[in-house]
Amino acid sequence: MSVIWHPQDAAEAIRLKETFGAEGRFISGGTWLSVQWENGAPRPGHLIDVSAIPAMRGIAVQSKALTLGAMTPLSVARRDPLIGKSFPLLREAARSIAAPSIRNLGTIGGNIACKTGDLLPALLVCDAELNWHDGHRLITESASDWLNGTRGETKPPDGLLLQVKLALKETPMFEGAAERVIEGYHKIGRREAFTPSVVTAAYRAVLSPEGVVQSIRLAAGGGLMIPQRLTESESLLIGRMMSPKLMERLYEVILREVQPRQDAFVSCEYRKQTTAAVMSAGLWQTYREAASA
Amino acid sequence: MLLNRQSSGERWRARPDGPGKVTGALAYLTDRTAPDMLIGRVLRSPHPHAAILAIHAEKARALPGVHAVLTYRDVPGLNGYGIAVQDQPVLCVDRVRYVGDAVAAVAADTDAIADQALSLIEVEYRLLPIVESPAAALADGAPLLHGDGNILHRTDYKRGDVDVAFASCTHIVEEVYDSPRQMHTYMETEGGLFVPEKDGRLTVHSPTQHGFMDRLQLSRITGMPEERIRILSSPIGGSFGGKDELNVQPYGALLALKTNRPVKIHNSRKESVRAGLKRHPMVIAMKTGIDANGAILAHQVKITADTGPYATLGAEVLNFATEHALGPYRYGSVEVDSVSVYTNNGMSGEFRGFGGNQAIFALEGQMDRLADACGMDPWDFRLRNMRESDAPGPFGQPIAPTNGAKQAWDALEASSLWQERRQNESAATVLRSESSGGMKAPWLKTGIGAAFIMHGSGLGVGIPDPGGGRIKLAPDGKIEVQFGYEECGQGLLASLELMLIEQFGFAPEDLRLVIGDTDVVPNSGSTTASRATTMMWKSLQRLRPGFQKELLAAAAALLGLPEELLRLGRGGIWNSRAIGENRGNRGREADVEYADLAAAAGDMAGIDISGIADTGSGNAACKHGADVDVTEDTEERLLLTYRALAGKTPRPIVAETSFAFPASPFPRTGAHYLYTFAAVAVKAEVNTLTGRVRVLEQYHAVAAGPVVNPQGYLGQIEGGSIMALGYALTEEALMQQGQYATSNLDTYLIPTIADAAGEMAIEPIEELPEGDNYGPRGIGEIGSVGLAPAILAAVHDATGKRLNRLPIDPLQLAERPAFT
Numbered sequence A: 001m002s003v004i005w006h007p008q009d010a011a012e013a014i015r016l017k018e019t020f021g022a023e024g025r026f027i028s029g030g031t032w033l034s035v036q037w038e039n040g041a042p043r044p045g046h047l048i049d050v051s052a053i054p055a056m057r058g059i060a061v062q063s064k065a066l067t068l069g070a071m072t073p074l075s076v077a078r079r080d081p082l083i084g085k086s087f088p089l090l091r092e093a094a095r096s097i098a099a100p101s102i103r104n105l106g107t108i109g110g111n112i113a114c115k116t117g118d119l120l121p122a123l124l125v126c127d128a129e130l131n132w133h134d135g136h137r138l139i140t141e142s143a144s145d146w147l148n149g150t151r152g153e154t155k156p157p158d159g160l161l162l163q164v165k166l167a168l169k170e171t172p173m174f175e176g177a178a179e180r181v182i183e184g185y186h187k188i189g190r191r192e193a194f195t196p197s198v199v200t201a202a203y204r205a206v207l208s209p210e211g212v213v214q215s216i217r218l219a220a221g222g223g224l225m226i227p228q229r230l231t232e233s234e235s236l237l238i239g240r241m242m243s244p245k246l247m248e249r250l251y252e253v254i255l256r257e258v259q260p261r262q263d264a265f266v267s268c269e270y271r272k273q274t275t276a277a278v279m280s281a282g283l284w285q286t287y288r289e290a291a292s293a
Numbered sequence B: 001m002l003l004n005r006q007s008s009g010e011r012w013r014a015r016p017d018g019p020g021k022v023t024g025a026l027a028y029l030t031d032r033t034a035p036d037m038l039i040g041r042v043l044r045s046p047h048p049h050a051a052i053l054a055i056h057a058e059k060a061r062a063l064p065g066v067h068a069v070l071t072y073r074d075v076p077g078l079n080g081y082g083i084a085v086q087d088q089p090v091l092c093v094d095r096v097r098y099v100g101d102a103v104a105a106v107a108a109d110t111d112a113i114a115d116q117a118l119s120l121i122e123v124e125y126r127l128l129p130i131v132e133s134p135a136a137a138l139a140d141g142a143p144l145l146h147g148d149g150n151i152l153h154r155t156d157y158k159r160g161d162v163d164v165a166f167a168s169c170t171h172i173v174e175e176v177y178d179s180p181r182q183m184h185t186y187m188e189t190e191g192g193l194f195v196p197e198k199d200g201r202l203t204v205h206s207p208t209q210h211g212f213m214d215r216l217q218l219s220r221i222t223g224m225p226e227e228r229i230r231i232l233s234s235p236i237g238g239s240f241g242g243k244d245e246l247n248v249q250p251y252g253a254l255l256a257l258k259t260n261r262p263v264k265i266h267n268s269r270k271e272s273v274r275a276g277l278k279r280h281p282m283v284i285a286m287k288t289g290i291d292a293n294g295a296i297l298a299h300q301v302k303i304t305a306d307t308g309p310y311a312t313l314g315a316e317v318l319n320f321a322t323e324h325a326l327g328p329y330r331y332g333s334v335e336v337d338s339v340s341v342y343t344n345n346g347m348s349g350e351f352r353g354f355g356g357n358q359a360i361f362a363l364e365g366q367m368d369r370l371a372d373a374c375g376m377d378p379w380d381f382r383l384r385n386m387r388e389s390d391a392p393g394p395f396g397q398p399i400a401p402t403n404g405a406k407q408a409w410d411a412l413e414a415s416s417l418w419q420e421r422r423q424n425e426s427a428a429t430v431l432r433s434e435s436s437g438g439m440k441a442p443w444l445k446t447g448i449g450a451a452f453i454m455h456g457s458g459l460g461v462g463i464p465d466p467g468g469g470r471i472k473l474a475p476d477g478k479i480e481v482q483f484g485y486e487e488c489g490q491g492l493l494a495s496l497e498l499m500l501i502e503q504f505g506f507a508p509e510d511l512r513l514v515i516g517d518t519d520v521v522p523n524s525g526s527t528t529a530s531r532a533t534t535m536m537w538k539s540l541q542r543l544r545p546g547f548q549k550e551l552l553a554a555a556a557a558l559l560g561l562p563e564e565l566l567r568l569g570r571g572g573i574w575n576s577r578a579i580g581e582n583r584g585n586r587g588r589e590a591d592v593e594y595a596d597l598a599a600a601a602g603d604m605a606g607i608d609i610s611g612i613a614d615t616g617s618g619n620a621a622c623k624h625g626a627d628v629d630v631t632e633d634t635e636e637r638l639l640l641t642y643r644a645l646a647g648k649t650p651r652p653i654v655a656e657t658s659f660a661f662p663a664s665p666f667p668r669t670g671a672h673y674l675y676t677f678a679a680v681a682v683k684a685e686v687n688t689l690t691g692r693v694r695v696l697e698q699y700h701a702v703a704a705g706p707v708v709n710p711q712g713y714l715g716q717i718e719g720g721s722i723m724a725l726g727y728a729l730t731e732e733a734l735m736q737q738g739q740y741a742t743s744n745l746d747t748y749l750i751p752t753i754a755d756a757a758g759e760m761a762i763e764p765i766e767e768l769p770e771g772d773n774y775g776p777r778g779i780g781e782i783g784s785v786g787l788a789p790a791i792l793a794a795v796h797d798a799t800g801k802r803l804n805r806l807p808i809d810p811l812q813l814a815e816r817p818a819f820t
């Protein structure tokens, strides 16, 4: 049986964590943790319930950024109109996670902190920033840097994630002549709904009116893989004109670059192939649809 | 006509157990508790194969709150169980053969204490080599899992000489079909409440498909006479064959008897996965040859089934698969060789479809490939080789004459789905892509495929297959109907109720349906093999004349009226419908109290029966109602309530029947006599980026005689087909080195509503051959058989790829995208 603590602010939470070390564990919705326990992971001696910490709650718009409290439930991320309008990939990712009861309990923070959550590829392509409290001070780090910094380790973060910050795009001055944004989020599981992901892939490209890639974010995850930006594949595209040939090459590079993890059910080969296929075909199809519109 | 709510009219009713199930008010047997009860738990082997060197239970016994720790030494009777062969140890003695094998059982005050007690039992094992597959089990030098080797059962069937026949074939198709270990995944996991009674009897509240078989098996294990054990077995939260065999009952019973306290056991999902039965994984190799005209000359089949560590019904399942690997087709020569092999994998056993699912997946795959080979349309090819209506069964055995095969074939041929395929085929350019959003997503390909199913019902030749039931007027005036069949969620009570309403004229509130209690019901065999509805229908047919006559005779005597003028109806005995109907009057509810009182007082003159009395000869009224002149005020009236009748009859009115399920007069164990036929067409979409398949539309034609209960019929075919959808696309209880990789529903994936989306049209073919009085055929299993091969056919239509393994591996369908 674990002892449960209810700190009222971030500093107290961090103090508790430092006191108990590896025996202390932050808990938000507890949905991810309960799966671990069910599968035989040991229960920690102390659970630090962070749900009452004010800085971790709510959604705020300040200085051209949307700040989501880490305690924001997945169901809110799925429903919130501002998230839906400004970050449709995030909404799509939240929509694809688990089932209603779990989305009501499970939080954005827990999804990020567990390092394999399906929100992560969407957050990566949205250039999300994470606000942490590391015990001494507040640290802001891009989601991408944070994931890279973990170097594939699955151990839980020591710091407390307070918020996720997403920059709001400026509205284009001239409708029509402006650059085009094409984006997509795909989660492929072993069934249609309520399924662990096998592959999650997200992409977001900004194209010039002529179809030249001006900025590009490609991110992949799925299963036990820690989601990654596909930087080599990104650099292949940047500055180039969208074309079938480019997409053929993109497919090849993604195939090589993505590093999925296999489990008893799905091979690496399938995961690589599917990531490459949904990303390159998705980009191309969205581009063609946008072009013909 | 398609079966649905609309076309069912008034026959579409709320099922009697519906409100309780929908509101959650209904308590399942595993919801029951008793004051002072203990919690029972079972210690299972962590190893797929090991020798037991010692079991130390002292520490567990010494733990406060523990009331009993049982090992094999504590089994008073037979330390073995199994419906057919009792080779599965209740508690293992010196060896464990799979990860569900039970080594000890504990009863404690709480779950937590029981859990701790399990952890305190020390078992010393010596690991033995794991026999991971039938191939490994059959290899030279394989470790032997049982005294007489690794083969549970072999069976074969030969007609003609296939080798000679293959020599004259124009096309030969050879393929090996691999089918997965599927889990029943009932909502309610195994469990029960076991109560030692003051009089020394034992009451078992635990779901099973055959209460009397559990009683027999528990009597062997406990050493108690059967009559000292009472089994309460319904309602069941799903079974699908999985709860026919014993599961936790031996442990609950032994612990309750040992402690003399009620004991409750309820498996967690994980324990259910680990210990429970699964569908047999089978590898089926088929070689089939045709002549230049597409006639099948030779069909050779080799079936290898992984039966796991113990027998249960492995042999019977293999017999069924052998028969169904032949199906409804005509062959020049055939040869089937089948073997069911022991391994250290999980237990395989009875499962809806009973070996037919695997066999028909293979057989229908062959039919499609052969049609390809000779350039025929696959549906035409099937007709080309289809059995005639008076043909014998697959083993050449006499069967009930049936035109079901042709009827099902015709229905599918006429279906809009199949017509759509025919049109696609004839169109110059075949458009196989569907649009997604604004533009066509080039990676989505759709196709239409079909499969044919012939499914035997009943247990078959040589296996006792009793049926029967009882109906009586209970002292409280209820019409009490007693059957030894179980409500597993399939809608048995709803079907029984509707039959009683339609065949006898009773109203739901007149009835008390009694099932699932060995102290009360007659032994009418197991609720299995698509037999219960047929048996109940037949029983009621046999019970009706006698029971009706007795009720009417008793009523006639009381009322002083001729029997012929009376009929059974809502609430009691009515004046004959013949008169009322002929006069165009609608029946009205009489004042029941009045009828009651009058009857009780014996004051017949006080009851308005003038309309009947005036007709003079009652016989005439009955036979020639239309010609009889009756007075104007004739109306249908309730003359005597069942309660009044029950109170007045000098002796109880009871009718009982027992008989056997119709069997073929043929000396081959398991061969069937009654068959159901079905045809399934499906439209599926393949996403070639991901290799994933979605079913968009289904059509099922089922030739099973009259629809007893429309809702139940739809429920069975739809539910069965969703099970088959899982079998085809997602479900596999994966084992590695004798351990389940899928330990719960996180990784064992059954279809969700999103997977089962899409239209499902169901067309019952109700017509039976003239003179056929076997009644409605069972449909409990057939819906679960055909969808998987039909999906494979649709996948081929969409992609040109022929797959031979279930569930479908998306990697085989994934393609490199084309960028155009």
Ligand SMILES: Cc1cc2nc3c(=O)[nH]c(=O)nc-3n(C[C@H](O)[C@H](O)[C@H](O)COP(=O)(O)OP(=O)(O)OC[C@H]3O[C@@H](n4cnc5c(N)ncnc54)[C@H](O)[C@@H]3O)c2cc1C
Binding pocket: A025, A026, A027, A028, A029, A030, A031, A032, A033, A034, A035, A050, A070, A074, A096, A097, A098, A099, A102, A105, A106, A107, A108, A109, A110, A111, A112, A113, A114, A116, A117, A118, A119, A156, A157, A159, A160, A161, A162, A194, A195, A196, A197
């Ligand atoms: C049946 C089921 C299905 C699921 N399906 C999916 C799915 O499809 N996709 C998916 O992505 N996930 C899925 N999950 C996992 C989980 O529900 C989600 O990832 C959820 O978002 C986790 O949030 P939580 O608040 O419950 O996290 P918790 O379980 O509370 O915590 C998760 C981890 O993060 C740490 N943590 C929590 N909050 C913080 C914080 N603020 N700062 C630092 N560390 C923190 C915890 O210590 C723990 O290590 C599923 C879970 C279940 C039970």
